[in-house]
Amino acid sequence: MSRFLCVVPPLVGHINPTLGVAAELVRRGHEVAWAGLPDVVRPLAGERAAVYPCAAPPLDDPALLRPLSLRGPAALKFLWERFLIPLAEQMAPGVRTAVAEFRPDVLIADQQAVAGGLVAEQLGIPWATSATTSAGFTALAGMPKVEEWITDVLHALRQRIGDPDSAVDPRMSDRLVLTFSTEELVGPADSFGDQVRFVGPSLASRPATDDFPWDRLEPGRATVLITLGTANAEVGARFLATCAEAVRSRSDRLQAVVVDPSGTLEESGEGLLVRPSVPQLALLERCDAVVCHGGHNTVCEALWHGLPLVVAPIRDDQPTIAAQVVDAGAGVRVRFGRASAEQLGAALDAVLDEPAHRAAAERVGRSFRAAGGAAAAAAHLEHLAALPATESR
Numbered sequence: 001m002s003r004f005l006c007v008v009p010p011l012v013g014h015i016n017p018t019l020g021v022a023a024e025l026v027r028r029g030h031e032v033a034w035a036g037l038p039d040v041v042r043p044l045a046g047e048r049a050a051v052y053p054c055a056a057p058p059l060d061d062p063a064l065l066r067p068l069s070l071r072g073p074a075a076l077k078f079l080w081e082r083f084l085i086p087l088a089e090q091m092a093p094g095v096r097t098a099v100a101e102f103r104p105d106v107l108i109a110d111q112q113a114v115a116g117g118l119v120a121e122q123l124g125i126p127w128a129t130s131a132t133t134s135a136g137f138t139a140l141a142g143m144p145k146v147e148e149w150i151t152d153v154l155h156a157l158r159q160r161i162g163d164p165d166s167a168v169d170p171r172m173s174d175r176l177v178l179t180f181s182t183e184e185l186v187g188p189a190d191s192f193g194d195q196v197r198f199v200g201p202s203l204a205s206r207p208a209t210d211d212f213p214w215d216r217l218e219p220g221r222a223t224v225l226i227t228l229g230t231a232n233a234e235v236g237a238r239f240l241a242t243c244a245e246a247v248r249s250r251s252d253r254l255q256a257v258v259v260d261p262s263g264t265l266e267e268s269g270e271g272l273l274v275r276p277s278v279p280q281l282a283l284l285e286r287c288d289a290v291v292c293h294g295g296h297n298t299v300c301e302a303l304w305h306g307l308p309l310v311v312a313p314i315r316d317d318q319p320t321i322a323a324q325v326v327d328a329g330a331g332v333r334v335r336f337g338r339a340s341a342e343q344l345g346a347a348l349d350a351v352l353d354e355p356a357h358r359a360a361a362e363r364v365g366r367s368f369r370a371a372g373g374a375a376a377a378a379a380h381l382e383h384l385a386a387l388p389a390t391e392s393r
Helices: 012-027 038-045 073-104 114-123 144-161 235-246 280-284 296-305 318-327 342-353 355-371 373-386
Strands: 002-005 030-034 052-055 108-112 128-133 175-180 196-198 223-224 256-260 270-273 289-292 310-312 330-333
Touching: 002 012, 002 114, 012 108, 012 128, 012 296, 012 373, 030 038, 030 073, 038 235, 052 128, 052 280, 073 114, 073 144, 108 114, 108 296, 108 373, 114 128, 114 144, 128 318, 128 373, 144 175, 175 280, 175 310, 175 373, 223 235, 223 280, 223 342, 235 256, 235 270, 235 342, 280 296, 280 318, 289 296, 289 330, 289 342, 296 310, 296 318, 310 318, 318 330, 330 342, 355 373
Parallel strands: 002 030, 002 108, 030 052, 108 128, 128 175, 175 196, 223 256, 223 289, 256 270, 289 310, 310 330
Antiparallel strands: none
16 A cells, blocks of 8 residues: 655646546555645545645735736746746645655645645655646747746746755656646657656546536537636636627527626526536536637546537637647637637537537547546556655656
């Protein structure tokens, strides 16, 4: 039996893939604990989960809200300066305490929880990366100055909370990187490194939602899920309203479930069901297509179910994920800030009516299931834990 410590940021999309892996490790007889923000981790991992508290920047701090106009290199710099670096510094003491008390054999660090890798290398603990978005390998391609700047920032961070003599990128373990996608979506893996393992999505059960009105989904109409994830409510009002207009004009053959956590969209009854949250995995089993922002979790969950997508990337890794969807033939891309109801309607018609998009989505979905998901990830982690100390570090 081994002990695994999952170090995660306070971001639902980065915790979700780790849940299935943790459950699989426990099923195999191992112990799993978490280091992160308890208020975010415990509702997802369960009230009985062992969660070692780590501090984090206030998620409702207005200083963390990036203007929608901030894109590309400027957006990445904002993300690192305002959130990821402060997050690492604030998490580090909690991660050290978790290591001292839980004594893990392997530490699993999310890509954006770089305190995990830095503390692990400082304390001599084998560690793996949880790559919850495959865009981490390609998003900085063509932006060498940005990559150089991030490298310098991480070097300075390492002097404060890591091993000053190490040269390993804390975003990417040199021993094991678990990537929750496949080559059918990401592209050939030859250039990613020998330690990268494409295991496909890790889907785990979520907290039950008992109040979803399933009876309002009419079997005679195609069903579309429209969602912008959990972190984009402040910028999504116009886009959701435009989507609603496109759906209303097709209400004779189309119905949509719209996720609107901010409550800005009025439900008209014309083929629209508006909810602040939904049981997404269960709902996808009843859907025919998905409209989303290109978030890695939503895209992979849709493709797992063989559903074609309309992707409207906003920022960060989303343009890269959207490009992967389009390149795979599994969907259509629209402009988040400028798409009209006519354009969104045409995109919906394309993914619902043109068989090639669904066929491509189903092909990617088959590759996801064949990759092994949580079981494959757990097997790789077991192998890392079993290596002699000199080989695993």
